[in-house]
Amino acid sequence: MPLTAAAATSLALLLIAYSAAGGDMVVTAGMKPWEGCGECHGLAGVAPNGHFPNLAAQDPFYLEKEMEDFRTGLRRNDHGQMGHAARRARGKTLAAIVRYFASLPPPPPSPDKLPRTIVREGRALLATGDRIRKVPACEGCHGPDPTPRFIAGRLDAQPAAYLEKELEDFRSGRRANDPRRMMQIIARRMSRAQITAVSRYLASQPHRGTGPSLR
Ligand code: HEC
Ligand code: HEC
Numbered sequence: 001m002p003l004t005a006a007a008a009t010s011l012a013l014l015l016i017a018y019s020a021a022g023g024d025m026v027v028t029a030g031m032k033p034w035e036g037c038g039e040c041h042g043l044a045g046v047a048p049n050g051h052f053p054n055l056a057a058q059d060p061f062y063l064e065k066e067m068e069d070f071r072t073g074l075r076r077n078d079h080g081q082m083g084h085a086a087r088r089a090r091g092k093t094l095a096a097i098v099r100y101f102a103s104l105p106p107p108p109p110s111p112d113k114l115p116r117t118i119v120r121e122g123r124a125l126l127a128t129g130d131r132i133r134k135v136p137a138c139e140g141c142h143g144p145d146p147t148p149r150f151i152a153g154r155l156d157a158q159p160a161a162y163l164e165k166e167l168e169d170f171r172s173g174r175r176a177n178d179p180r181r182m183m184q185i186i187a188r189r190m191s192r193a194q195i196t197a198v199s200r201y202l203a204s205q206p207h208r209g210t211g212p213s214l215r
Contacts (some may be wrong), residue, residue, distance in 0.1 A: 034097045041054070041055045051161070052159075054157065054158055056107050057106035059151065067098070071083075106157065106208075118197045121197040126202070138198065141182075154207065161199075163203065164195055
């Protein structure tokens with residue numbers, strides 16, 4: 001028996017009600033491929049809290065690499081939250097999602113007022129690193145004009161809690177998708193106080209936009 005328009009409408013409403021009630025039947029027809037990502041990362045690419053990273057104005061090559069790493073399991077420090085999303089987004093769909101987030105306006109920096117010691121330590125690590133601990137300047141790879149050209153991603157205006165978690169994960173080896181283990185080595189050389197300081201300082205820094213391609 002063919003479905004009448006009225007029956008189709010009530011079926012659609014039923015499906016929406018079911019998914020709203022927490023059922024696993026989610027109506028995705030007509031949704032843009034990035035709308036699902038927006039549920040955790042914010043549709044404007046600005047994360048609702050420090051558990052999630054901002055995606056707005058992130059380097060597109062970095063976004064692509066991380067999605068690939070989540071998909072293959074090379075990066076697995078996400079409590080299983082990204083695997084499903086990463087397996088569904090491939091090829092042209094992934095390219096459209098990456099274009100969408102990379103071209104959004106940059107996220108706003110955290111307005112938190114920082115103690116002067118944190119500002120001093122954060123600024124020094126970014127610009128010059130720490131000679132005694134052999135920590136290289138973060139800007140050398142994460143700045144707007146990195147040399148050499150690693151796909152390192154932008155860190156400005158990222159939530160402090162997220163940055164701190166990533167540095168701790170590199171330190172413990174829980175996150176191990178960095179080329180040549182470079183971030184694991186760097187994070188292990190940093191003190192816990194330095195990790196906290198640089199994370200809080202970076203969160204307070206205005207994002208400088210996507211700029212030229214970093215690849
Ligand atoms: C259920 C929540 C959830 C959904 C849905 C989700 N993500 Fe994520 N995503 C996370 C979490 C949590 C992390 C941080 C993992 C960690 O702690 O390292 C993350 C990390 C990422 C990162 C790494 C960012 C960085 O700075 O390294 C990218 C890129 C990303 N997500 C893209 C996406 C895209 C694209 C989608 C949609 C296809 C998506 N996410 C859907 C929860 C989610
Ligand atoms: C020699 C180059 C290099 C230097 C110097 C460097 N990084 Fe990185 N960093 C990387 C690369 C490459 C990645 C991306 C790893 C990957 O492929 O996922 C990264 C990733 C990160 C991430 C994860 C970003 C995210 O969005 O998940 C954080 C946080 C980070 N670095 C902080 C720092 C800090 C703080 C410093 C300075 C103390 C620093 N890095 C110095 C190369 C570098």
